Amino acid sequence: MMDHVVLTGDRPTGPLHLGHYFGTLANRVALQDVHPMYVLVADYQVITDRDLPGAIQQNITSLVLDYLAIGLDPAKVTIFQHSAIPELNQLLLPFLSLVSVAELSRNPTVKDEIAHSTQQAVNGLMFTYPVHQAADILFCKGTLVPVGKDQLPHVEVTRLVARRFNERYGPVFPVPEAMMGARPLLHGLGGGKMSKSRGNAIALSATEDETAALIRAARTDSERLITFDEANRPEVANLLTLAGLCLGRAPESIVDEIGNGGASTLKRLVTEAVNEFLRPMRKRRLEHSAADARQVLTDGNERARERAIVTLGEVRAAMGF
Ligand code: ATP
Numbered sequence: 001m002m003d004h005v006v007l008t009g010d011r012p013t014g015p016l017h018l019g020h021y022f023g024t025l026a027n028r029v030a031l032q033d034v035h036p037m038y039v040l041v042a043d044y045q046v047i048t049d050r051d052l053p054g055a056i057q058q059n060i061t062s063l064v065l066d067y068l069a070i071g072l073d074p075a076k077v078t079i080f081q082h083s084a085i086p087e088l089n090q091l092l093l094p095f096l097s098l099v100s101v102a103e104l105s106r107n108p109t110v111k112d113e114i115a116h117s118t119q120q121a122v123n124g125l126m127f128t129y130p131v132h133q134a135a136d137i138l139f140c141k142g143t144l145v146p147v148g149k150d151q152l153p154h155v156e157v158t159r160l161v162a163r164r165f166n167e168r169y170g171p172v173f174p175v176p177e178a179m180m181g182a183r184p185l186l187h188g189l190g191g192g193k194m195s196k197s198r199g200n201a202i203a204l205s206a207t208e209d210e211t212a213a214l215i216r217a218a219r220t221d222s223e224r225l226i227t228f229d230e231a232n233r234p235e236v237a238n239l240l241t242l243a244g245l246c247l248g249r250a251p252e253s254i255v256d257e258i259g260n261g262g263a264s265t266l267k268r269l270v271t272e273a274v275n276e277f278l279r280p281m282r283k284r285r286l287e288h289s290a291a292d293a294r295q296v297l298t299d300g301n302e303r304a305r306e307r308a309i310v311t312l313g314e315v316r317a318a319m320g321f
């Protein structure tokens with residue numbers, strides 16, 4: 001097996017949801033036993049699409065509690081935050097010199113995020129954060145990046161930065177690969193990418209009742225016979241997909257159990273599948289406190305910073321600074 005270093009992360013903008021789980025978190029849980037892994041709380045990237053970081057400390061703590069709830073083990077995984085690692089952030093300067101403004105403006109994910117942003121004007125960090133992500137991945141010489149589909153263009157930027165740096169200054173960086181999960185783009189209730197910022201997500205921390213209420217309110221259609229037809233019945237297909245992922249079964253195989261039961265039977269089945277799936281996470285969450293989460297970050301920040309100091313030293317030496 002190849003010797004990988006795994007790096008990935010999330011913005012502390014709200015609770016993690018099932019989209020994260022099937023896009024990237026499940027892969028992390030599996031990979032933590034196999035490879036060294038870094039998981040980044042991308043706190044500086046919160047202000048790409050909003051003016052203020054909001055309830056940042058609270059969001060950071062609950063993100064780390066989400067990690068512990070899904071079963072990430074801080075003894076195996078280095079969990080750290082941008083704002084605690086100055087040497088990581090300093091990599092942004094040389095890296096920005098390696099990409100053109102035209103390359104930055106072509107990024108389809110950035111375009112989509114700008115379209116969903118509520119800000120009056122696009123800020124410079126929104127425009128350049130894919131290069132910041134290159135610093136995130138390359139500071140630890142990451143080679144494998146478990147992410148959802150929206151992140152593929154960003155991993156491309158990182159590959160470009162690594163290749164160009166090596167060409168100009170000598171071989172310092174590996175060229176990393178993206179790794180997609182079982183469902184690289186899970187849709188939210190009501191359609192579109194399931195996203196923290198779009199109000200269409202089932203949080204991993206949702207209670208049984210909250211989960212039931214969210215699924216009950218999801219739009220469907222009035223046809224009694226339940227079929228899996230992504231093109232013509234996207235809302236129904238979406239719910240079947242969700243149930244299938246939680247049950248570890250193909251969504252097509254679930255329709256027979258529902259038959260002519262209509263939306264209410266479908267929703268009952270989906271609610272049970274999701275609640276069953278989230279049960280062990282809910283239990284594990286109760287075993288950890290906010291103080292535990294802070295300690296996880298204190299330890300992780302220290303380890304990540306040691307790594308970043310070494311890489312920045314190599315970069316400066318390669319560049320002749
Ligand atoms: P925000 O709206 O605040 O940007 P988000 O839900 O898009 O939140 P991120 O923190 O930007 O979440 O993404 C974290 C990781 O989860 C990324 O690897 C991303 O690709 C993955 N991810 C997010 N949403 C989904 C989804 N709906 N399906 C699959 N993967 C997803």
Ligand code: MG
Nearest residue numbers: 011113150195
């Ligand atoms: Mg996002």
